[in-house]
Amino acid sequence: MDLSYLLTPFLAWLVAGISKFIINSLKAGKPAFSLIGYGGLPSNHSAIVSSVAMLIALKEGIGNPAFGVALTLAFIVMLDASSLRRQVGKHAEAINKLFADRPGKKILRERMGHNLVEILAGIIVGIVVASIVNTAFLAF
16 A cells, blocks of 8 residues: 555645644744634645645656546635635624624634635645655655
């Protein structure tokens, strides 16, 4: 069994998550544990799906049907991140403004989706991680 298919998306998630935490912490000037989750640079979801698509392209070739499936999945995830989840965040922001004067009201999370730069950064992370893992597994 080729463990690179298991290791690659996990490492992409880990690298993107750590990068996002560091970037958010630098922006906030303190550890940004409250900003862990959806939204931000780079996109974890984009990193994960692009790492799998890239690994399949490197190992099996772009003519392999698995690459087509991975690429389709990647597009669906990235479109969801840039459209639906982003709109959910905008709705949460509007709802929070409507109920801002009510004490005890639970605040809805507003950072949900991603913009194009955040998605592209996630794709870059995924491609780099897949390339490194593929090169490392070729050595064995």
